[in-house]
Amino acid sequence: MSIRTDARRAATTVAAAVVLGALLVGCSEEASQGHEARRAAASEAAGAAADPQAEVRAEASTSAGTGEAAFNRPEAVRDAFAGLQATLNEGCAPGSSDCAYILGRVHDELLRLDKSMKADAQGPGHFKEPIAWIATLRRTLKDDTSTDNLEKHRSELIGTRDRINTWMQGHPEDYR
Numbered sequence: 001m002s003i004r005t006d007a008r009r010a011a012t013t014v015a016a017a018v019v020l021g022a023l024l025v026g027c028s029e030e031a032s033q034g035h036e037a038r039r040a041a042a043s044e045a046a047g048a049a050a051d052p053q054a055e056v057r058a059e060a061s062t063s064a065g066t067g068e069a070a071f072n073r074p075e076a077v078r079d080a081f082a083g084l085q086a087t088l089n090e091g092c093a094p095g096s097s098d099c100a101y102i103l104g105r106v107h108d109e110l111l112r113l114d115k116s117m118k119a120d121a122q123g124p125g126h127f128k129e130p131i132a133w134i135a136t137l138r139r140t141l142k143d144d145t146s147t148d149n150l151e152k153h154r155s156e157l158i159g160t161r162d163r164i165n166t167w168m169q170g171h172p173e174d175y176r
Contacts, residue, residue: 077127078175080116081168084109084161091158094151103150106161107141110134113164126174130164 087106092099114134117127124131137160140153150157168175 075112075116077113077116077120080109080113081175084113085165087161088165092154094154099151099154100147103147103154103157104145106157107145107150110137110157110160110164122174130167133160133163136160 084106087102087109090102090105092102111134114131117131118124120126137153137156140156141149
């Protein structure tokens, strides 16, 4: 009888250690979308403490899905807007050596912001004006992001950036 009691006690201790370890890992990555999946895997592993491979299988299945989801998930509007704001003090004279980089960066930041606004929980209707301004810019550029075309439409590109910055300043709850 004492062997069974010792075996149960050992299994309980192992299960508790597995759950505690999984929760500690989950807490350190709480912002991760896979937090709930890890917690479920830890519970499953605790139930299967007699099978040492159960924990390995559970962790492998949740980490693979988490990495892919995180890669495809649009960033928060506040983060994308911070990237756009970082371009505010950058300007260039047409034909200057750094103009291609700056205009390309402004264009990329606008596209990131557009993607994050469309995926935001408040819905794209909340960001109706900025999304429309970016759509107008896209039509103007006609999918041509060459240096010549970006320089040709420099005023529209910079103007859209500045217009969105002003709009966002009037909506601080969206980026703070």
